[in-house]
Amino acid sequence: MEEKGFLVEWDKKYIWHPFTQMKDYLASDPLIIERAEGFYLIDIEGNRYIDGVSSLWVLVHGHGKKELIETIKEQADKLCHSTLLGIANVPSILLSKKLIEIAPEGLKKVFYSDNGSTSVEVALKMAYQFWQQNNEKRRKRFIKFSNAYHGDTIGSVSVGGIDLFHKIYKPLLFKTYKAPSPYCYRCPMKLKKDTCGLACVDAFERTVKKYKDEVCAVIIEPVVQGAAGMIVQPDGFLGAIWKITKENGLLFIADEVATGFGRTGYMFACEKEGVKPDFLCLSKSITGGYLPLAATLTTEEIFNGFLGRFEEYRTFFHGHTYTGNPLACAVALKNLELYKKDKIIERLQEKIQLLENELKRFYELPSVGEIRQQGFMVGIELVQNKKTKRPYSPKEKIGQKVIYEARKMGVVIRPLGDVIVLMPPLAIDDDLLKELLDVTYKSIEKVTV
Ligand SMILES: Cc1ncc(COP(=O)(O)O)c(C=O)c1O
Incomplete structure (x- = not known):
């Protein structure tokens, strides 16, 4: 939205973002979040994104929870x-x-x-x-x-x-x-x-x-x-x-x-x-x-x-x-x-199972070296060579590329190096969880296959 262009300008002009190579950031088209609803973040242009890492591992019941x-x-x-x-x-x-x-x-x-x-x-x-x-x-x-x-x-x-x-x-x-x-x-x-x-x-x-x-x-x-x-x-x-x-x-x-x-x-x-x-x-x-x-x-x-x-x-x-x-x-x-x-912990158990089942197919992707899951904490380690476990060169910024693809498809996630992290909000519903996984799968496929 043109009238909000000043936010991009001021963000780049004034903010030093944490854990972020600012040279890359300054050359990028930054994502600026304005609102949120339930399990979605909404940017200044009105685009909606599933909050796939619970806004850095904090979100439980969703955004905008009335109580x-x-x-x-x-x-x-x-x-x-x-x-x-x-x-x-x-x-x-x-x-x-x-x-x-x-x-x-x-x-x-x-x-x-x-x-x-x-x-x-x-x-x-x-x-x-x-x-x-x-x-x-x-x-x-x-x-x-x-x-x-x-x-x-x-x-x-x-x-x-x-x-x-x-x-x-x-x-x-x-x-x-x-x-x-x-x-x-x-x-x-x-x-x-x-x-x-x-x-x-x-x-x-x-x-x-x-x-x-x-x-x-x-x-x-x-x-x-x-x-x-x-x-x-x-x-x-x-x-x-x-x-x-x-x-x-x-x-x-x-x-x-x-x-x-x-x-x-x-x-x-x-x-x-x-x-x-x-x-x-x-x-x-x-x-x-x-x-x-x-x-x-x-x-x-x-x-x-x-x-x-x-x-x-x-x-x-x-x-x-x-x-x-x-x-x-x-x-x-x-x-x-x-x-x-809301019986958060009890209801989580089935969702953990769903997550586990859905993650299995990720092993079909040639770049997926290991999938680590404990509850709602997931790390998908991407490697250049599955057999030798050889990592990608940092120059390739594979993790970054995957999350940018996901963003284009309406999902916000954040990698740890070449480990793609999923940390869904605990109260997320099954359909959204599946969509989050679907987008993650496609993003890894697009970047690495
Ligand atoms: C295990 C652990 N301890 C401490 C911290 C630091 O927390 P904060 O970023 O709130 O200072 C983190 C953050 O991710 C963490 O994962």
Whole structure:
């Protein structure tokens, strides 16, 4: 629409987009979203697109959900913001009770922040400080996994393991110990999934045994390493990692920023293998995709480790300006009520099956190396040579090309390198889900066959 041309101009003139090569972006015809309805995003020209990655993994009930919008309006009439530093507000209290009710056993306290990265920072700092002020000063390190992604702040980058994003910052990062990721398609230990006997768990155990006296905690994305390309952990991996961590007296941080709130088919991925973490990091779908909010849940034991006389300074000196924002907490609470009312997790199970069945035919495409699915998290890894698993050259920008094709056919998705990601909103209906898959199939076919 001509009268909106200034938006394109101003976007290119003023905005620096995240995770985006701006040279390419400036030469492109940008997609500018103006509205949304249900599971569709609508651009400034009125074109409709299925929201195939839930607006970066957050959307649950769809856009424009009346109950959620009403909740924000009602809360806005009462209170938009008041600090949580030393005083309380109503929605943050109600939400914290609800989170503790649904979280894995043993988690008793909620510390709020505003995004996934900060929820991780909070867990890292709490774990470190806990040991520092509880007579274990030598514990200063963390154990992480290769291919891990925990956010973009320097602390969360320190426990990350994706070279493409993290390597350049190495001189700025704190020291960690790394265990191999269970990326079975390209096993870092060069083993085969059926016969390896989870050798990566043994490697993890060796790392734990070697360094346990200097380690605060182990941090992991339970069940799926999302940003690395939806790397799904083999059955038994998570439970074994947790068991080894606890047997060796270390704290366990479960980063469920991506996997939390049903994405894996479980309310929390930890449930899959009965894991009871010492910290649970939450964000993304916590508000159903309506406002930014994050929470770090922890145990009574950790909380008690910070209690003391004022002048002892055992306080957790951390807190963001918008910590516990009432609007975000109110909509998060309503979001969780809707999970129950609309039976989101129960109804998801059939849709997961549908997704699995529909994905099988993608293997017919010569470029599809592996399809990884856990619940509603899907990664389709495209390769130049299926037999040798040789990847495409980055110059070819295959992932990018596929999503541009999909866009032409009315679908918004986003790749992770040459892994095509699908992360549909949990409440999406079957027909739309099929359409999303259809378009994705055709887009891969068009670009790679
Ligand atoms: C597992 C995990 N942790 C942390 C983050 C960071 O969240 P945010 O982008 O909200 O800072 C992400 C984001 O994708 C994530 O997938």
